[in-house]
Amino acid sequence: MIDYRISLYQASRHRIQVHVTLPTPADETILRIAAWRPGRYEEGNFARLISNLNAYHGSQRIRTEKISKNEWLVHTKGLDSIELSYLYYGAELTAGNTYLDEKLLLINPVNLLVYSDFCKTSEIKLTIDIPQGWSLAGLEHKPNGVAQFSSLDEVFDTPILASPVIASYSYEISDYTFYIHSVGAHGISSEQLIKDFKQFTEKQVLAFGEFPTSTFSFLLIGVNETYLHGVEHLNNTVIVLGPTSAWKTKRYESLLAVASHELYHVWNVKTIRPLEMLPYRFEGPSYSRLGYVYEGITTFFGDYYLLTSGLITSERYLQLLEAQIQTHVDNVGRFAYSVADSSIDTWVDGYVKGTPGRKVSIYNEGCLMAFILDTKIREATHNKSTLQHLMNRLFYAFGLTQIGYSEKDILSQLQQLSGIDFSILFDQYINAANGYESLLQEAFSFYGIELRQEVPTELHKGSLGIKILTKSEKTFIMDIASGSPADVGGLAEGDQLISINGQEITTNLSEVLSSLTHEVLKLVILRRGENIEKTLPLVQRTFYPTMKLEMKETAEHQIKKNRQHFGI
16 A cells, blocks of 8 residues: 655645655656646646655665656666655645645645556555644545545545534435535525535436435635636535635525536546546546537536526526527637537647637537537427436446447437437537527527527627726727627737727726717727727627527417426
């Protein structure tokens, strides 16, 4: 057994110390830190957080060389083992990072532990030295809460939370126990948390018929700033949400939504996994074109089970879909890059915006495609089957048997379930760049819901074709619609708007535009420290249309039946 010892070296400066003794049967030993972490489909630069890495055999220091971004070479000829010691800088608190301060330790072993090939087939133990009065959470699935693991994969998938101020609750569904551990004075009663978490959990467990593990823990961390991030694991999830003071009010829906999303991941990606990710290969990227399945379908069902559990209304659910559609329509990247190609390029761009109009989101477009597929299945089977039945099939055929699935498997299961050949739809809308508007209109008509476009109320969107960000009484261009006056007139993302036709712009852009009747606008922008004048022609066309969903009154029995079956 390999025993990693983790200690709080200097909490005020976010420094963690790690000690481990590693067997060294070969003349040379490669040490590695993972190149990425599951749940974040981009390369991670975790080696930059490691310092003072030293290897010893007894009192003798062993030569160690850095040989790549995330690898070290240790000369171990004639040695049966080495003692490894290093410091880790955990200063950024996200749900997927390792973090330390005077009141909180979050361990994500996948980006904290340096390992060798020998570790992959060894039992692993974590010994965590925490101050007196602190407690641990996240090990509820381990006998007696002991951090002992059968493999490196298992330890990498087990985040651990430590703090002197952890509030803990639990609830049961069938034979499964769920824990809620929270850090931060959020003010929500334990009764409300348990009741609401239990509602969406029960719906999901009932939908699949069983849960992949006997226990599951929600590790909730409150922060002061506005923030939201969750990461899925087989036995728990870490969720960082802020501001903590707003959990009870305007951020409560966000808490439920991300918790529901991460819980669904226990089936979809932690158990049902694409062929390319089974097993995980931590030494480099694990490319897959199926992000619209493991993230998009999860996004769809995360919100859907809030609806069916009564935690959000039908009106609110349609507003959430409306926002997804708005994002889709606003992004010209839907005509440039398919959602399948964009799945690969999460590894290239990461989770930042990247080049304007280059790609789409596997979360957003994947969610909309899930709604479309769900509706087509319902229509073809007269509401006898749904997209959830597809996930059940994948769970039993691929998840429980630990066989990775492919797109061909998805298409085969869809045809068996619905009798429809979805290959043309996949070719035209998933594997090729295209807009989903016509598919969405057709899907919503199944429920007697109208999807329409309206002229945006913000004049700068509709007339100029720009989206803006206002910060410290300064107005910046964030996005530009193709073919718009802003595009033709030579504006660019990042430009600061100084004035229009001589009127100064602070936070009053719409007000200024509404007072202008000129056919030509003269703008002064600030770009790279220089004031530049641009002339924009106004055109008889509207940009960035506002997408609206409206549930129509209907007497048609079938539409009422469709709504009832869906849950709206």
